[in-house]
Amino acid sequence: MENKDLVIIGGGSAGMAAAIGAYNEGIRDILILEKGEFLGGILNQCIHNGFGLTEFKEELTGPEFASRFIEQVKEKGIEFKLHSFVTDISKDKVITYTSKEEGVVMVQAKAIVMAAGCYERNAGAIGIPGDRPAGVLTAGQAQLFLNEYGYMTGKKVFILGSGDIGLIMARRLTLEGAKVLGVAEICAWSNGLNRNMVQCLEDYGIPLYLSHTVSKVIGKGRLEKIVLSKVDDKMQPIPGTEKEFEVDTLILSIGLLPNNDLLNHIGIPTSRSRGSLVNDKLETCVPGIFSCGNVLHVHDLVDNVVEEAREAGKNAAIYLKGEEKKAASEIEVIAGDGIGYVVPGKISLDENLQSMTFKFRVRKPSKNVYIQYEQNGNVIKKVLKTAIIPSEMEIQKLPREKLVDEKSPITIKMVAKEM
Amino acid sequence: MQDVIIIGAGAVGSFIARSLSAYKLRTLVIEKETDVGDVTSMANSAIAHSGYDPVPGTNKAKFNVLGNKMMPEVCKDLDVEFEMNGTLTLALYEEQLPTLKELAERAKLNGVEAHILSAKEVLEREPNIIKDVKGALFCPTGGIVNPFTLTSHAMENALDNGVELHLMEKVLDVKDLGDHFVVKTDKAEYEAKVVVNAAGLASDKFAKMMDDISWHITPRKGQYYVLNHFDKDLPGKKFVNSVVFPLPSEKGKGILVSRTTSGNYIVGPSSEPVDDISDVSCDSMTLANVKAQATAMVPGIPFGEQIRVYAGNRSTPSNHDFIIEPSKNHPHFINVAGIESPGLVSSPAIGEYVANELVAPILKPEKNPNFKKTIKPYIRPLTLSLEERNALIKKNPDYGEMVCNCERVSLGEIEDALNRSLPCMTIKALKKRTRAGFGKCQGGFCQPNVIRLLSKHYGVTPMEILYDKADSEIVLSEATKGAK
Numbered sequence: 001m002e003n004k005d006l007v008i009i010g011g012g013s014a015g016m017a018a019a020i021g022a023y024n025e026g027i028r029d030i031l032i033l034e035k036g037e038f039l040g041g042i043l044n045q046c047i048h049n050g051f052g053l054t055e056f057k058e059e060l061t062g063p064e065f066a067s068r069f070i071e072q073v074k075e076k077g078i079e080f081k082l083h084s085f086v087t088d089i090s091k092d093k094v095i096t097y098t099s100k101e102e103g104v105v106m107v108q109a110k111a112i113v114m115a116a117g118c119y120e121r122n123a124g125a126i127g128i129p130g131d132r133p134a135g136v137l138t139a140g141q142a143q144l145f146l147n148e149y150g151y152m153t154g155k156k157v158f159i160l161g162s163g164d165i166g167l168i169m170a171r172r173l174t175l176e177g178a179k180v181l182g183v184a185e186i187c188a189w190s191n192g193l194n195r196n197m198v199q200c201l202e203d204y205g206i207p208l209y210l211s212h213t214v215s216k217v218i219g220k221g222r223l224e225k226i227v228l229s230k231v232d233d234k235m236q237p238i239p240g241t242e243k244e245f246e247v248d249t250l251i252l253s254i255g256l257l258p259n260n261d262l263l264n265h266i267g268i269p270t271s272r273s274r275g276s277l278v279n280d281k282l283e284t285c286v287p288g289i290f291s292c293g294n295v296l297h298v299h300d301l302v303d304n305v306v307e308e309a310r311e312a313g314k315n316a317a318i319y320l321k322g323e324e325k326k327a328a329s330e331i332e333v334i335a336g337d338g339i340g341y342v343v344p345g346k347i348s349l350d351e352n353l354q355s356m357t358f359k360f361r362v363r364k365p366s367k368n369v370y371i372q373y374e375q376n377g378n379v380i381k382k383v384l385k386t387a388i389i390p391s392e393m394e395i396q397k398l399p400r401e402k403l404v405d406e407k408s409p410i411t412i413k414m415v416a417k418e419m
Numbered sequence: 420m421q422d423v424i425i426i427g428a429g430a431v432g433s434f435i436a437r438s439l440s441a442y443k444l445r446t447l448v449i450e451k452e453t454d455v456g457d458v459t460s461m462a463n464s465a466i467a468h469s470g471y472d473p474v475p476g477t478n479k480a481k482f483n484v485l486g487n488k489m490m491p492e493v494c495k496d497l498d499v500e501f502e503m504n505g506t507l508t509l510a511l512y513e514e515q516l517p518t519l520k521e522l523a524e525r526a527k528l529n530g531v532e533a534h535i536l537s538a539k540e541v542l543e544r545e546p547n548i549i550k551d552v553k554g555a556l557f558c559p560t561g562g563i564v565n566p567f568t569l570t571s572h573a574m575e576n577a578l579d580n581g582v583e584l585h586l587m588e589k590v591l592d593v594k595d596l597g598d599h600f601v602v603k604t605d606k607a608e609y610e611a612k613v614v615v616n617a618a619g620l621a622s623d624k625f626a627k628m629m630d631d632i633s634w635h636i637t638p639r640k641g642q643y644y645v646l647n648h649f650d651k652d653l654p655g656k657k658f659v660n661s662v663v664f665p666l667p668s669e670k671g672k673g674i675l676v677s678r679t680t681s682g683n684y685i686v687g688p689s690s691e692p693v694d695d696i697s698d699v700s701c702d703s704m705t706l707a708n709v710k711a712q713a714t715a716m717v718p719g720i721p722f723g724e725q726i727r728v729y730a731g732n733r734s735t736p737s738n739h740d741f742i743i744e745p746s747k748n749h750p751h752f753i754n755v756a757g758i759e760s761p762g763l764v765s766s767p768a769i770g771e772y773v774a775n776e777l778v779a780p781i782l783k784p785e786k787n788p789n790f791k792k793t794i795k796p797y798i799r800p801l802t803l804s805l806e807e808r809n810a811l812i813k814k815n816p817d818y819g820e821m822v823c824n825c826e827r828v829s830l831g832e833i834e835d836a837l838n839r840s841l842p843c844m845t846i847k848a849l850k851k852r853t854r855a856g857f858g859k860c861q862g863g864f865c866q867p868n869v870i871r872l873l874s875k876h877y878g879v880t881p882m883e884i885l886y887d888k889a890d891s892e893i894v895l896s897e898a899t900k901g902a903k
Contacts, residue, residue: 104805135893
């Protein structure tokens with residue numbers, strides 16, 4: 001069996017950034033395993049711009065952003081293998097992968113960074129009522145067909161869900177000559193980035209139906225029409241509000257889910273983000289197995305992904321060098337009222353730790369609220385937000401000296417500001 | 420002149436074709452869909468019932484028990500995933516306990532092994548079943564089977580043995596001209612000495628062309644949830660090993676909770692009559708009811724792992740039993756109709772009976788000296804040892820390239836499925852043969868590649884590749900700009 005210091009699962013933005021993070025800390029024996037034909041992962045099909053504003057201080061397309069990281073990986077001589085599909089990871093860090101050239105290969109790693117990205121919630125997962133014809137597909141799938149294979153999946157399109165890829169595809173398909181009749185969002189608010197609402201819908205006169213959902217899909221072979229309904233406050237369709245649209249395509253942009261089967265399979269607990277539960281080092285309960293990027297929790301911006309992944313790579317390097325400090329205690333982080341999930345789920349209180357960074361999303365858009373940090377019933381920090389929305393991940397810091405003790409869990413919650 | 424024409428290539432039609440292929444006969448199967456097993460045979464509970472439940476003396480009892488006994492060998496010969504993991508029929512209330520005894524008696528009359536388990540024994544077997552269960556009937560010979568390959572491999576075997584299959588051809592009319600039949604389709608006219616009506620939901624339509632029949636078929640819809648494969652021993656992921664049913668009722672066997680041979684989990688079916696045989700739509704109210712009933716047996720089913728909902732229509736006959744007999748006025752026209760549950764497990768036995776007891780006495784054929792009851796085994800790399808997989812990939816590197824990430828289907832497996840005697844022309848057909856696209860992303864990642872492979876194999880453009888039914892193309896045109 002081959003041995004490697006660090007094996008990284010996935011050669012997208014997170015995997016490459018993690019490799020660079022570890023390299024910068026002096027680790028050289030690194031292997032990136034990528035299932036696809038190229039490094040870059042999903043960025044390769046994201047040909048629109050808007051990537052890199054934080055990372056490179058300029059606006060790049062997905063492939064451009066990816067290529068800058070690919071160059072760094074190549075410059076540094078970091079080893080990567082393409083068409084290499086990981087079928088198994090064991091708790092003792094043996095990775096099994098398969099490829100045309102090498103057959104089935106097992107590698108013993110000293111540390112692993114999981115960076116396998118995410119996949120799209122689809123029609124099956126939400127069980128859209130009605131028929132199951134061709135022409136109901138996810139936004140990323142439509143994007144893949146169009147941008148990588150060069151095929152249009154429809155001419156008259158409706159979009160369910162206001163996720164960013166759906167909005168981007170509304171514009172992209174319109175530019176390709178399709179008619180996009182509307183975007184429905186079951187929530188009373190949009191789930192896309194504000195810039196995409198403006199640049200992809202408003203600029204093209206595409207209507208957005210908030211508090212609406214597709215209550216029926218009709219079509220035997222190909223999609224023929226959809227029924228749009230307004231929903232009540234329990235998100236159930238309201239009878240009598242039905243409106244039919246004759247369309248050949250329904251594009252779903254209803255969320256992304258971490259593609260975390262490999263770690264789930266060995267019993268690593270998950271958090272509410274549906275990624276693995278990690279501590280502030282992005283390390284799972286198995287020492288030396290780290291997770292980052294969209295397989296840990298779904299990000300809005302690739303700039304945030306690479307930052308997090310570099311950190312995971314750096315922490316893996318620290319682990320490999322035996323420089324991980326022994327934590328005096330480990331405390332739990334709880335997503336309380338109004339908070340969807342929070343990463344990390346645990347904090348290792350070692351001697352190096354000076355402040356903690358939390359990434360989380362609120363459950364619904366809110367105005368004039370406090371993000372409140374509590375420990376053992378004590379409010380230890382309060383952050384006033386005049387406006388906060390689920391589609392924008394919140395990143396906040398908490399200095400260590402704010403802790404009232406080093407055992408009790410930290411609960412993060414959203415509370416209304418008393419007027 | 421054909422010796423036999425079979426209308427319909429579901430599980431029943433395919434097994435009849437296979438059994439007939441053991442004789443020297445010219446057999447033609449005509450199927451309106453783009454693939455075999457594309458209607459009722461693909462949207463059911465995927466159970467190999469033991470046969471404890473049908474009323475003793477009925478065709479259902481006879482063929483179910485026979486079919487269940489044939490299953491291990493048939494599935495071995497045809498390389499079909501099958502597992503005898505037993506079925507548990509639960510009594511959830513004290514007052515249901517006497518019914519368990521009645522069912523145990525019925526099982527005995529049908530010659531099926533069955534044991535009544537106490538609540539404690541049930542929970543020892545299945546700790547995730549509701550704690551206040553009162554008892555259960557355990558039938559060790561019940562199990563689960565892959566309904567897709569059971570049908571397609573039976574047909575593949577029939578084709579290997581000389582049967583002819585026409586897909587996408589619809590039978591419009593059948594006329595008895597005395598010494599032979601004329602079967603008219605939307606494409607051609609054929610002559611045949613014997614016609615077998617295995618047309619499933621449409622079988623009463625064809626039976627009526629011959630006689631003034633006393634029975635009819637009511638399509639009865641069943642809606643299901645499919646959950647992803649997950650490790651049921653992990654915290655928060657509760658499921659069962661055996662197939663779990665409530666007590667059967669007038670409406671059928673009730674909502675079951677089951678593993679599948681692919682390691683997924685299914686919950687369903689509902690049971691509601693429909694007017695249109697092609698109506699397989701799902702609705703939220705019915706599915707919510709399915710969920711509630713399943714949760715009453717197995718609380719904590721992780722519905723967050725849902726990857727699909729589906730529905731199929733059962734061919735429920737008005738006389739409540741399988742109809743397997745020659746037409747009254749036209750004895751060379753054989754009706755095989757009303758094959759609702761337990762039809763899947765019965766199909767191999769029905770095939771044997773129709774070929775040997777109904778068709779052979781009419782045509783008195785010789786045995787087919789070249790008949791082979793097995794198909795070429797399908798290679799599934801993930802079931803092999805490391806050494807075997809490496810040897811395989813060395814010989815054919817395509818087995819090392821993954822096409823479907825979720826279900827881990829290699830290019831080699833796809834090529835194998837495309838190069839068999841049985842055509843595999845649609846995305847759905849390929850999905851049923853190999854599982855590519857059946858996983859949690861539902862084809863989100865692999866479908867473009869699958870379309871490319873199908874179009875390459877059949878020498879057509881991607882715009883001509885169907886998902887399943889007519890007009891179910893996925894890509895409609897080439898992009899005008901911006902793409903490579």
